[in-house]
Amino acid sequence: MTQSTSSHQAAGIASPGLAPQWDAAEAADIIAAHAGMEGATLPILHALQDAFGFVPRESEAMIADALNLSRAEIRGVVSFYHDFRSAPPGKHVLKLCRAEACQSVGAVALAENLLRRLAVEWGGTTKDGAWTIEPAYCLGLCACGPAALLDGEPLARLNDSKLAAMLRDTGATVMP
Amino acid sequence: MTRIYLPQDAASLALGADRVLRALQAEAARRNLALDIVRTGSRGAIWLEPLLEVETAEGRIAYGPVSPNDIPGLLDASLLSGSAHALRIGRPEDHPWFANQQRLTFVRCGVVDPLSVEDYRAHGGFAGLERALTMSAEAVVDEVKTSGLRGRGGAGFPTGIKWNTVRMTPADRKYIVCNADEGDSGTFADRMLMEGDPLTLVEGMTIAAIGVGATKGYIYTRSEYPHAVRTMNGAIAAARLAGWLGDNIKGSGRSFDIEVRVGAGAYICGEETSLLDSLEGKRGQVRAKPPLPAIQGLFGRPTVMNNVLSLAAVPWILAHGGAAYAAFGMGRSRGTLAVQLAGNVARGGLIELAFGGTLRDLIENWGGGTASGRPFRAVQVGGPLGAYFPERLLDTPMDYEAFARAGGLLGHGGVVVFDDTVDLAAQARFAFAFCAIESCGKCTPCRIGAVRGVEVIDRLVAGIETVKNFEVLEDLCELMTDASLCAMGGLTPIPVTSALTHFPDDFDHKLRRSAPHVAQAAE
Numbered sequence: 001m002t003q004s005t006s007s008h009q010a011a012g013i014a015s016p017g018l019a020p021q022w023d024a025a026e027a028a029d030i031i032a033a034h035a036g037m038e039g040a041t042l043p044i045l046h047a048l049q050d051a052f053g054f055v056p057r058e059s060e061a062m063i064a065d066a067l068n069l070s071r072a073e074i075r076g077v078v079s080f081y082h083d084f085r086s087a088p089p090g091k092h093v094l095k096l097c098r099a100e101a102c103q104s105v106g107a108v109a110l111a112e113n114l115l116r117r118l119a120v121e122w123g124g125t126t127k128d129g130a131w132t133i134e135p136a137y138c139l140g141l142c143a144c145g146p147a148a149l150l151d152g153e154p155l156a157r158l159n160d161s162k163l164a165a166m167l168r169d170t171g172a173t174v175m176p
Numbered sequence: 177m178t179r180i181y182l183p184q185d186a187a188s189l190a191l192g193a194d195r196v197l198r199a200l201q202a203e204a205a206r207r208n209l210a211l212d213i214v215r216t217g218s219r220g221a222i223w224l225e226p227l228l229e230v231e232t233a234e235g236r237i238a239y240g241p242v243s244p245n246d247i248p249g250l251l252d253a254s255l256l257s258g259s260a261h262a263l264r265i266g267r268p269e270d271h272p273w274f275a276n277q278q279r280l281t282f283v284r285c286g287v288v289d290p291l292s293v294e295d296y297r298a299h300g301g302f303a304g305l306e307r308a309l310t311m312s313a314e315a316v317v318d319e320v321k322t323s324g325l326r327g328r329g330g331a332g333f334p335t336g337i338k339w340n341t342v343r344m345t346p347a348d349r350k351y352i353v354c355n356a357d358e359g360d361s362g363t364f365a366d367r368m369l370m371e372g373d374p375l376t377l378v379e380g381m382t383i384a385a386i387g388v389g390a391t392k393g394y395i396y397t398r399s400e401y402p403h404a405v406r407t408m409n410g411a412i413a414a415a416r417l418a419g420w421l422g423d424n425i426k427g428s429g430r431s432f433d434i435e436v437r438v439g440a441g442a443y444i445c446g447e448e449t450s451l452l453d454s455l456e457g458k459r460g461q462v463r464a465k466p467p468l469p470a471i472q473g474l475f476g477r478p479t480v481m482n483n484v485l486s487l488a489a490v491p492w493i494l495a496h497g498g499a500a501y502a503a504f505g506m507g508r509s510r511g512t513l514a515v516q517l518a519g520n521v522a523r524g525g526l527i528e529l530a531f532g533g534t535l536r537d538l539i540e541n542w543g544g545g546t547a548s549g550r551p552f553r554a555v556q557v558g559g560p561l562g563a564y565f566p567e568r569l570l571d572t573p574m575d576y577e578a579f580a581r582a583g584g585l586l587g588h589g590g591v592v593v594f595d596d597t598v599d600l601a602a603q604a605r606f607a608f609a610f611c612a613i614e615s616c617g618k619c620t621p622c623r624i625g626a627v628r629g630v631e632v633i634d635r636l637v638a639g640i641e642t643v644k645n646f647e648v649l650e651d652l653c654e655l656m657t658d659a660s661l662c663a664m665g666g667l668t669p670i671p672v673t674s675a676l677t678h679f680p681d682d683f684d685h686k687l688r689r690s691a692p693h694v695a696q697a698a699e
Contacts, residue, residue: 038475041457042440046399067457080459080616081440083399095400099361099610100556100603104519104594105547137443137560137610139400140364141187142592143222143517143524152402156190 026051027059035066041077045084054085089132090125092170095149098135101142106159110146111135113160118167130170177210178256179231183286185218185371186403187364192243193226199244200228203251217372219286220526221273224265227286232258238265273523273542278504280492280512281485282365282528285372291410293418296375302420304494308383309428316387317343320490322498324510329355329446329483330558330587330663332509332576335490338480341470342388345478350390352381352432353455353474353481356397356404357439357446360559362590365514365526366484370397370404373488374411378421378434380487383494384480385432393434394474395484396451399441408436443560443614447662448481450616461616462662483588485514506532509575519556519592520546529574536570539593550595554679556603558587560610561667563674564600583674585667600679601688605633607671615664622665625656629672639685649676 030051034044044063048055060074067074078084096111115133118126125132141147144156150166180200183193197213204211218225227240228250237258239250246263253261268274268286288295296302308316321336342350354377358366369377381393397404412434415421423431437455439445445454449463452474473479489511493501502510509531515538517524522544535555539545546552554564563584565572572582579586594603608629615622632649636642653669660666681687 039437039455039457042437042454045440046438073458076459077457080461081442083440100560100606101362101519101590101592103603103606104592104598136400136441137614138359138361138363139186140358140367140404141190142362142364142519142590143521144187144191144225145519147190149400149402154186154190154403156187 022052022056022058024058024062027056027062031059031062031066040067041069041074042081045078045081049084053088057086087125091130092151093132093134095134095136095139097137097139097141097145097147099138099142101138102145102147105145105157107146110158110160110163114163117164131167177212179212179214181214181216181229181231181236183218183225183227183372184215184403185225185286185368186401187222187368188218188225188227189403191222191225191241195244196226196228196242196247199247203247207251209251209256214289216288217285217290218368218526219268219274220282220368220528221523222525223523224273224525227265227268229268230256230258234258235267235269238268238271239263240265277528278512278530279528280501280504281376281488282369282373282514282526283492284376285369288373290372290374290407291414293375293414293420296373300495301375301491302379304491305379305382305386305420306426308386308494309426309430311386313343313387313389316383316494319494319498320387323489323493323501324498324505324508325486325489325493325501326509326576327483328485328489328513328588329448330360330585332586335482335486338470338482339384339387341468342390342478342480345471347478349392349475349477350388351474351477351479352384352388352390352393352434352487353451353469353479354381354393354395354484354487355446355448355451355481356395356401356484357451358398358401358484358588359443359446360561360588360590362518362556362592363516363559363588364518365516365589366397367401367404368526369484369488370395370401370408374408375415375420376488376491377408377484378411378415380490381434382421382425382432383490384482384487386430388478388480390480391432393432394455395434395436396445396455397436397438399438405436405438412436442616443610444616444662444664447616447664449662451481452479459616461618462664464661485588504530506530506573506575507577509577513574513586513589515574516588516590517543517593518590520548520595521593522547531575532573534571534573535565535591538574538591539570543593546593546595548595548597550597552593553596553598554594554600554603556592556594556671557590558585559590560607561585561663561670562587562590563670564603564678565674566678569678583670583677585670600675600682601633601637604672604675604683605630607668607675608633611664611668619659619661619665621656621659622661622668625652625660625665626668628652629656629668633672633683636683637685637688642685 030047064071064074146158148155224240228242229236229238317339325335326332442460445460450460454460469479515527611626617623
């Protein structure tokens with residue numbers, strides 16, 4: 001896997017940690033490895049996002065070719081599903097649950113406070129590239145909410161101070 | 177060597193099970209204690225997680241909820257011999273929270289090593305499949321019909337009848353698709369089973385395959401469930417290795433294999449036809465029915481589409497007989513329901529009970545009231561498309577028909593408790609907003625109606641032309657109910673109208689100004 005780019009650093013922007021640069025050869029390998037599956041589109045898109053942190057626009061024509069579909073069909077699939085990102089995420093991805101069970105224990109105010117303190121909107125990445133905050137509608141952690149997944153690891157019974165401590169640990173710029 | 181059991185269910189991990197593990201390993205090394213640590217699923221008492229168990233001469237002795245800081249004290253108190261401690265629960269099977277359940281589907285969950293075929297066998301696993309392998313396809317389907325099992329995903333359609341349609345439809349290839357796209361808020365039973373006893377699902381799907389003549393199975397689950405995906409894949413590999421899956425299963429001449437597929441954050445893909453399109457690699461849009469998936473399902477082939485819990489009930493039914501399963505329950509709701517008690521509740525978790533218990537018993541006796549200690553105000557049963565019930569409906573029994581009569585639905589068995597700080601107008605607004613985000617966009621009542629619904633509720637609570645806007649809301653709900661293509665648009669009016677019926681004050685802009693929950697929400 002190609003190392004993360006230097007162009008971001010050259011421009012003085014912190015490089016989003018997890019996202020390697022676009023690599024057509026690697027994308028072709030990923031697509032070829034999955035193309036024989038029944039209904040291969042989603043497995044391919046997940047594998048691409050695992051590798052690049054998002055689904056690069058350049059890969060859509062390649063998938064279309066491999067699956068004998070139109071580019072429009074692939075674009076339609078990518079844009080339908082909430083998971084697939086069109087840009088690299090921050091170094092850490094926090095998926096915060098917004099569904100009813102978490103609402104019943106304060107998730108609405110928790111999320112509002114977090115977004116305000118990080119000065120981002122849902123799906124946005126902080127200016128320093130440290131955090132991407134994404135909404136989730138249920139993580140199956142409904143008896144121990146408010147819940148979240150931090151880089152895939154589950155968190156329970158969150159509150160403002162727990163989240164603030166987590167943010168401090170990563171050196172995020174947090175407004176009071 | 178002392179054996180310790182520690183869950184690695186996602187909820188247990190979220191509550192610190194891995195930190196407990198590290199503390200235990202470090203402290204054991206310091207004291208020169210040899211431990212054999214088995215990672216299990218959860219028994220479902222999320223309020224006791226992380227629940228640590230020690231194998232002793234008297235059986236497994238549980239302690240919980242354990243934090244890493246408790247470990248030195250527990251070891252000082254001779255944890256390893258199961259001795260007294262403030263966190264000691266005793267034998268889980270003697271504890272009333274577990275002892276009073278009727279565990280059929282979840283009997284092994286939290287008990288066994290989820291990836292061990294040997295452990296699964298030792299706890300009665302594969303007995304149902306062994307029997308099915310000696311039976312005709314018709315006899316397998318008949319056994320499921322006798323059980324009275326109805327689809328646990330929410331629609332409650334008789335499973336045996338669905339299977340029989342697939343069995344009777346000739347085709348070159350048939351599929352078993354397990355709907356593990358458990359998107360309803362307040363539900364986590366599918367996740368728990370896949371993490372705690374995935375071989376039960378493997379066995380149930382394989383029995384279904386024998387019953388209908390299918391050769392390939394898919395489990396369509398969620399990207400929000402990374403732990404379930406890993407454990408499920410591990411269990412499938414273990415079953416294959418042991419000859420319970422793949423070609424010529426246990427020398428029977430039957431072949432069946434399973435693959436896990438992961439969705440991509442679309443709630444609508446829990447709807448069966450939308451799930452099929454997603455599995456085929458398309459946008460997850462709803463299909464018009466007919467044709468039924470049982471006749472033209474995945475890739476146009478006859479397909480059994482069942483929820484995790486429907487399929488996971490099948491091994492017990494085949495092992496013990498359909499009549500034994502039907503002996504549980506009430507009315508036309510036979511067997512057990514995995515109730516998931518969630519939200520603002522003191523003792524939340526998974527409670528498997530025969531149909532017929534009341535919401536009041538669940539919330540007050542099992543749940544111990546609200547977690548916040550504030551008065552109860554509302555409960556939403558059946559996920560985001562389920563009704564909000566007030567205190568006076570708490571005596572409604574957990575039964576498909578009784579819930580329908582009360583204007584609600586049981587759905588997948590999720591019960592979300594709210595205290596008196598809840599604003600039901602905000603919840604009704606959320607129901608529309610969620611529908612607007614998650615609508616597949618194929619039909620107009622759902623796609624446009626949800627957006628209009630948010631706007632109407634905003635006008636109502638702002639006191640703008642309230643008489644007219646109540647009429648618009650009523651009209652909109654009627655239209656969405658009658659004209660939507662699937663349950664997403666068709667049932668979104670249920671949380672809205674139930675909130676409006678049972679909590680009208682929350683929608684009255686004059687009363688809202690002095691209401692405590694609104695004042696709180698504005699803080």
